[in-house]
Amino acid sequence: MYKLTSFLILFITISLSVKAQKSLTVANYVLTNDSIKLYTKKAGNGPIAIFIHGGPGAWSKSFEDLGGSNLESRLTMIYYDQRGCGRSEGSKNDDYSLEKMLEDIEMIRQRYNANKVYLIAHSFGGILAVNYAQKYPDHIKGLIFVNSTLNLFYSIQHQINYMNSLLKTDYKAVDTSQIIPTFKNVQSKFVEEGFIYKLLSDNKNNADLLNKIDSENPSEFAFAQKALYIADYQKDYTKITHQIKVPVLVISGTKDHAIGEDHFKSFNFPNQTIKEINGGHLLYYEKNKKFINTVFEFVRK
Numbered sequence: 001m002y003k004l005t006s007f008l009i010l011f012i013t014i015s016l017s018v019k020a021q022k023s024l025t026v027a028n029y030v031l032t033n034d035s036i037k038l039y040t041k042k043a044g045n046g047p048i049a050i051f052i053h054g055g056p057g058a059w060s061k062s063f064e065d066l067g068g069s070n071l072e073s074r075l076t077m078i079y080y081d082q083r084g085c086g087r088s089e090g091s092k093n094d095d096y097s098l099e100k101m102l103e104d105i106e107m108i109r110q111r112y113n114a115n116k117v118y119l120i121a122h123s124f125g126g127i128l129a130v131n132y133a134q135k136y137p138d139h140i141k142g143l144i145f146v147n148s149t150l151n152l153f154y155s156i157q158h159q160i161n162y163m164n165s166l167l168k169t170d171y172k173a174v175d176t177s178q179i180i181p182t183f184k185n186v187q188s189k190f191v192e193e194g195f196i197y198k199l200l201s202d203n204k205n206n207a208d209l210l211n212k213i214d215s216e217n218p219s220e221f222a223f224a225q226k227a228l229y230i231a232d233y234q235k236d237y238t239k240i241t242h243q244i245k246v247p248v249l250v251i252s253g254t255k256d257h258a259i260g261e262d263h264f265k266s267f268n269f270p271n272q273t274i275k276e277i278n279g280g281h282l283l284y285y286e287k288n289k290k291f292i293n294t295v296f297e298f299v300r301k
Contacts, residue, residue, distance in 0.1 A: 027039070027040070027041045028040050028041070028042070030080070030104075030107055030108050030111045031107075032083070032103065032104055032107050033103060033107065034091070034092070034093075034095065034100070035092070036083050036088070036089045036090075036091060036092070036104075037088065037089045038080055038081065038082075038083060038088045038089070038104060038107075038108065039060075039080060039081045039086060039087035039088045040078060040079065040080040040108060040111070041060075041064070041077075041078070041079045041080075042076065042077070042078050042079075042112060043069070043072050043076070043077055043079075044071065044072030044073070044074075044075050044076040044077045045072065045073065045074065045075075045076060046073075046074045046075045046076055046299075047075060047076065047117075047118060047141060047299065048075070048076045048078060048112060048114040048117045048118070049071065049075045049076065049077055049078065049117060049118035049119070049120050049144075050078045050080065050105065050108060050109065050117050050118070050119055050120070051063060051064075051068060051077060051078065051079050051080070051120045051121075051122075052082075052105070052119055052120065052121040052122070052125035052126075052128050052129050053081070053082065053085070053086075053122060053123075053125055054121075054122045054123025054124040054125045054148075055082075055085065055123065055124050055125075055223070055224055055227070056082075056124045056223055056224055056227035056228070056233070057082075057084070057085055057219070057221050057223045057224020057225070057227065058085060058086070058123075058124075058214075058217075058224075059081045059085050059086025059087065059214075059217050059219065060079040060080060060081050060086065061079075061081075061086065061087075061213060061216070061217070062210060062213045062214060063079070063122065063284070064077075064079050065213060066209070066210075066213065066284070066285065067284050067285065067288045067291075067292075068284075070288065070292045071120075071292060071295060071296075074296055074299065075118065075295075075299065078108060078112055078117075080108055081219075082101060082104065082128075082223060083096065083100070083101070083104060083223060084096060084219070084220075084221070084222035084223030084224075084226075085219050085221075085222075085223050085224070086217055086218070086219050087218060087219075088219075090220065090222040090223070091222070094222075094226065096222070096223050096226050096227060096230060097230065097232065098127075098128070098131060098230070098232035098233065099232075101128050102128065102131055102132050102135055102136075105119075105128065105132050106132070106136060106139075109136075109139055114139075115139065116138075116139055116140060116141040117139060117140065117141060118140075118141050118142045118143070118144060118299070119132060119133070119140065119142075119143050119144065120144045120146065120295070121143070121144065121145055121146070121148050122146050122147060122148060122284075123147055123148060123149060123258070123259065123281070124148075124149060124152065124227075124233075125148065126145050126148025126149055126150050126237075127149065127150060127152065127233060127237055129143055129145065129148070130143070130145075130150055130237050130240065130241065130244065131237065131240075133244050133246060134240055134243060134244060137244070137245065137246060140246045141246070141247075142246060142247040142248065142249065142298065142299070143244070143246060143247070143248045143249070143269075144248075144249045144251070144295060144298065145248070145249065145250045145251065145264075145267075146251045146283075146284070146291070147251065147252065147253055147256050147258070147259050147281050147283065148250075148259065149259050149260075149263060150236070150237040150238045150241065150263075150266075150267065151235075151236040151237060151238055151263070151266070152228070152233055152234060153176055153179050153234055153236075154236065154260060154263060155258065155259050155260055155263065156179055156180070156183050157173070157179060158257070158258075158259070158260035158263070159183065159187075159199060159257065159258060160173070160179075160182060160183055160186055162199070162257045163186045163187065163189075163190045163195070163199075164186065166190070166193075166195055166198065167186070167189055167190065167193060167195070169186065169189065171185055171186040176234070180228055180229075198257065199257050199258050199281065200258065200280065200281050200282050201280050201281070201282040201285075201286065202255070202280065203286070206282050206285050206286065207282070209285070210282070210285075238266040238267055238268070241267050241268045241269045242268045242269070242270065244269050244270075245270055245271060246271065247271050247272075247273075247298070247301075248267075248269040248271060248272040248273065249272075249273050249275065249294070249295070249298040250264050250267055250269075250272055250273070250274050250275065251275050251276075251277060251283070251291065251294060251295075252264040252274070252275070252276050252277070253276075253277055253278075253279045253280050253281060253283045254276055254277065254278050254279065255278070255279060255280040256279075256280050256281045256283075257280060257281065258280075258281040259281065273298060275294050277290055277291065277294070
């Protein structure tokens with residue numbers, strides 16, 4: 001059984017052989033302004049890039065261990081687990097608001113003395129990244145969206161449609177208030193039929209590898225349990241993309257059934273580069289070399 005921590009299935013990547021310079025690797029905790037300890041880790045060489053994991057409710061270890069570390073040859077990576085996720089503490093007053101999540105990212109930027117940073121966002125992390133860029137544009141060097149959603153309910157509805165197509169069922173949400181209950185119903189059937197890995201990859205072994213790593217996650221999944229019921233995470237943030245002026249790289253999988261293969265077509269960043277990669281939600285793993293090269297080319301320019 002897969003350890004599903006949220007409605008949006010997560011990513012995995014795989015390490016490739018990379019000849020990188022030796023770099024200082026430091027694991028540390030950043031104390032937020034409401035006294036929450038956020039797990040962070042710094043490693044690599046070059047401009048600072050903060051990785052924003054997905055879920056909602058995942059952690060950064062999967063990315064770091066299975067491919068994210070390949071970016072360290074040209075980027076100084078800051079891996080962090082969001083509050084209520086992974087190795088970070090949960091909010092003492094259950095504050096998992098979008099505003100508080102953005103403040104956490106800003107605290108991390110300040111902690112590592114970076115004037116401007118790249119944000120590398122995966123899956124649900126796209127919602128945090130686009131809102132941070134709108135609030136703190138002067139501190140963004142570039143945004144990198146990888147299999148990212150900017151409209152959570154759109155992506156959940158896409159998953160419902162995909163699962164219906166494989167199950168030959170017709171689960172429907174009559175309005176947005178029914179999307180989450182409908183998703184739970186169809187997902188339960190999808191798990192029962194042994195299809196759940198298909199939201200991640202056509203290759204079950206790839207999904208099993210992710211599950212093995214995520215089985216080590218020590219979190220109580222406080223954020224995952226609350227995120228989908230918080231109004232700010234239910235909004236369509238594709239509508240603000242035209243306001244974001246910084247350079248943007250959008251990497252999308254042609255078979256990404258978790259986010260929606262065509263979701264990126266609703267993005268309207270003025271300075272965006274679109275890169276479609278033949279793969280699903282696990283293109284980090286299945287197309288890791290192409291992914292790494294795409295990011296490096298964006299950074300180089």
